[in-house]
Amino acid sequence: MTEPQPQPHASPLVTFPHMGTSYIPIKVLLESLGLTCIVPPINTPRTLEKSLIQAPEFMCYPFKLILGNLIYGLENGAQTIIFGGSQGPCRQEYYNDVLQSILKDMGYTFSYVTLNLSQLWSRHNYTAVRQAWGVHLGHILKSLALTVDTLFSVDSLSLSARRKRCRTSNKTAVETILHTLTDHVMQAHGHAAITHLVRQAHRHIRALPEEKSPEDILRVAIVGEIFVTSDAFSNLDIERKLGHMGVDVTTYMGPASWVREHLIKALNPFQKTGKAQELSREYWNVDDIGGHGVQTVGNSVLSSRRGYDGIIHLYPLTCMPEIAAQSAFSAIQNRYGVPIMTLVVDEMTGEAGYNTRLEAFVDMIRMRKSRNVNILNVDIPGYKRKQWARNSQKS
Numbered sequence: 138m139t140e141p142q143p144q145p146h147a148s149p150l151v152t153f154p155h156m157g158t159s160y161i162p163i164k165v166l167l168e169s170l171g172l173t174c175i176v177p178p179i180n181t182p183r184t185l186e187k188s189l190i191q192a193p194e195f196m197c198y199p200f201k202l203i204l205g206n207l208i209y210g211l212e213n214g215a216q217t218i219i220f221g222g223s224q225g226p227c228r229q230e231y232y233n234d235v236l237q238s239i240l241k242d243m244g245y246t247f248s249y250v251t252l253n254l255s256q257l258w259s260r261h262n263y264t265a266v267r268q269a270w271g272v273h274l275g276h277i278l279k280s281l282a283l284t285v286d287t288l289f290s291v292d293s294l295s296l297s298a299r300r301k302r303c304r305t306s307n308k309t310a311v312e313t314i315l316h317t318l319t320d321h322v323m324q325a326h327g328h329a330a331i332t333h334l335v336r337q338a339h340r341h342i343r344a345l346p347e348e349k350s351p352e353d354i355l356r357v358a359i360v361g362e363i364f365v366t367s368d369a370f371s372n373l374d375i376e377r378k379l380g381h382m383g384v385d386v387t388t389y390m391g392p393a394s395w396v397r398e399h400l401i402k403a404l405n406p407f408q409k410t411g412k413a414q415e416l417s418r419e420y421w422n423v424d425d426i427g428g429h430g431v432q433t434v435g436n437s438v439l440s441s442r443r444g445y446d447g448i449i450h451l452y453p454l455t456c457m458p459e460i461a462a463q464s465a466f467s468a469i470q471n472r473y474g475v476p477i478m479t480l481v482v483d484e485m486t487g488e489a490g491y492n493t494r495l496e497a498f499v500d501m502i503r504m505r506k507s508r509n510v511n512i513l514n515v516d517i518p519g520y521k522r523k524q525w526a527r528n529s530q531k532s
């Protein structure tokens with residue numbers, strides 16, 4: 138009688154939700170840990186088809202998209218969900234409990250691995266990963282290094298895309314390269330293959346010609362809630378729309394800035410508070426109001442000081458930290474004279490009205506720039522006046 142042969146170990150099927158391009162480094166992380174990913178399709182109206190029926194009506198928009206992604210993952214064979222949680226004054230603290238409860242009520246069976254996103258180096262995270270998949274510390278650290286490498290490659294690709302969109306006259310070229318990358322990444326596996334695709338796309342974007350003159354380019358900063366500022370579907374592709382209107386967009390919040398803050402800087406015991414947090418103190422004497430409300434205020438001050446032509450504040454309907462942050466904007470605009478427009482998004486947002494507001498805002502800041510309107514109301518010590526002052530004599 139022949140001895141039974143050991144069965145090949147089937148790697149566990151894991152799913153996770155989208156947030157912008159974060160699926161690329163997360164795929165690298167999970168595959169480096171020896172897991173198989175069920176990556177939900179990029180967010181579209183279909184993502185919301187089932188989740189809108191299940192989610193509480195006034196739950197945040199990101200929650201509804203996340204739920205839609207997880208439903209897709211479970212329907213396509215995922216046995217485990219990996220997701221992050223954090224503590225704080227906003228609803229994010231309840232995401233994990235509410236997600237699990239809804240999915241169980243829908244009849245799915247799964248295990249749920251929660252990572253502590255506020256303290257990435259915590260023992261909790263190590264224990265959670267080790268218990269779920271039996272991987273040792275060295276393996277986790279190596280996978281993390283590959284993930285961070287991918288994350289920063291994707292971040293610099295996004296930066297080049299934002300820069301190129303407003304400078305090239307071939308409006309479809311950047312989008313075509315990015316869509317092709319998405320299709321290829323979904324089929325590729327492992328750090329080497331995926332970063333090769335990302336770097337190749339980056340080279341193609343850099344090679345596009347730049348025809349627009351620098352005087353025609355406007356600079357706009359996007360501040361606000363991290364999910365909707367990073368996720369193209371939920372912000373109705375704001376970076377593309379602005380880029381095609383000749384706007385060089387800067388976004389402060391995204392997976393790379395978050396990892397820089399919570400993973401890399403957290404290793405430094407002498408770490409000072411971030412620049413945005415420091416600058417927010419001009420208006421608030423608090424460290425945390427939930428989400429990224431403090432950073433929204435600080436980044437608005439930073440962009441005003443850096444002489445941006447305008448600032449767009451984006452947040453999901455009913456997002457408490459961003460509603461609180463919005464209260465500082467009239468004071469910031471009065472002091473620095475840089476226009477700030479707030480856009481609130483959810484599943485009911487109409488694209489036509491949204492586009493009209495964007496176009497009107499861009500027309501207004503272009504007119505201000507062409508008339509050389511004075512945006513400086515006060516002198517700020519330590520900042521170069523000529524860098525951001527406009528000549529009021531000419532207006």
Ligand code: SF4
Binds near residue numbers: 199227228229459
């Ligand atoms: S930051 Fe805003 S959108 Fe995000 S969980 Fe908190 S309240 Fe909801």
